[in-house]
Amino acid sequence: MAGEARMHAKSDSEVTSVDQSWPARSPRRPLYYVQSPSNHDAEKMSYGSSPLGSPHHFYHSSPIHHSRESSTSRFSVSLKNPRNLSTWKKLHQSQHSDDEDEDDVGADQGSGRNIRLYLCFFLLFVLLFTVFSLILWGASKSYDPKVLVKNIVFESLNIQAGNDDTGVATDMLSLNSTVRILYRNPATFFGVHVTSTPLELHYHQLSLASGLVKEFYVKRKKERKMAVVVSGHQVPLYGGVSALGNAREQRQNVALPLNLTFVMRSRANILGSLVRSKFYRRIRCYVTLHGNSLGKPSTLTHSCLYN
Known part of the structure; x- marks a missing residue:
């Protein structure tokens, strides 16, 4: 027993001496580094190790290399797996705004x-x-419309003494006649609306009778016959018509040269009011009033000028 006690005491002393001779360990200094989360170890972002505890693994890096690798790894982690809600919202909003801009540009180009x-x-x-x-x-x-003055009939002629509106005594003439006109529309695809200025019988510059033509319509390739009354009532002569000097005594010997004038207007609506054609025909006929031919038609077919 005493021997065993001496052996234990000896071993304790040896251990104590060994422990005292062994240099004291310095406190462990943790090392941190960041790895890319591309593998299973991504979740283990940091851990500590000691060179003494890991004799087979040593990590040597300069501070500059460590900082660059850490910033790049953190940026890639934030892009691939954003854990912050605000970062995810910013990324989503930026992508959505880019899509809207592209849609707006495409819509503007399409509308233009x-x-x-x-x-x-x-x-x-x-x-x-x-x-x-x-x-x-x-x-x-x-398709110029055709106008033909066929004849004129002097039905009555009367000359008598009288007074004008101011009371001046002079010879007064009353004349009644009928003019027959043929109007033809040769057009194949439009009708015409026709109007005319008053038909007038002149002795030089003195108007003796006049007549009106009512507006009418002629269809395509159709014609219309008209009989226009041209008359004058109590027209003062003031001695200006020398050919009627003895007309009251010898009416049958009267030969009075007259001019029949008027303008025929034609309007064709080809495409409504958008496309119109207008035609003007100025007509002047020379006719002689014979006192012995009253009531008989006087042919004017070859006595008129059409312009």
Whole structure:
């Protein structure tokens, strides 16, 4: 027993001496580094180790290399797996705003292209319509209406003494006649509306009788016959008509040269009010009133000028 006690005491002393001789360990200094979360070890972002505890693994890096690798790894981690809600919202909003900008640019380009297309179609339509209208208008000019003054009938002639509106004594003339006119529309694709100035019988500059033509319409390739009454009542002569000097005594010997004048207007609505053609025919006929031919038609077919 005493021997065993001496052995234990000896071993304790040896351990104590060994422990005292062994240098005291310095406190462990933790090392941290960041790895990319591309593998299973991504979740283990940091851990500590000691060179004494890990004899087979040593990590040597300069501070500059360590900082660059850490910043790059953190940026890649934040992009691949954003754990912060505000960061995710910012990324989502930026992507959404980029998509909206692209959509707006595409919509603006599409609307601009549609506007240019509509404008081109409109201009093309206007051009074609203008060309078509000009063709119709030019074609209509070849269908000039035909006006023919066929004859005139002097039905009555009366000359008597009288007074004008101011009370001046002079010879007064009353004349009644009928003019027959043939109007023909040779056009094949439009009708015409026809008006006329008053038909007037003149002795030089003195108007002796007049008559009105009512407005009428003639269809395509149709004709119309008219009988217009041209008359004058109590027209003062003031001695200006020398050929009627002895008309009251010898009426049958009267030969009074007269001019029949009027203007015939024709209007063709080819395409409504958009395309119109107008025709004017100025007519002047030379006729002689014979006192012995009252009631008989006087042919004017070859006695008129048409301009």
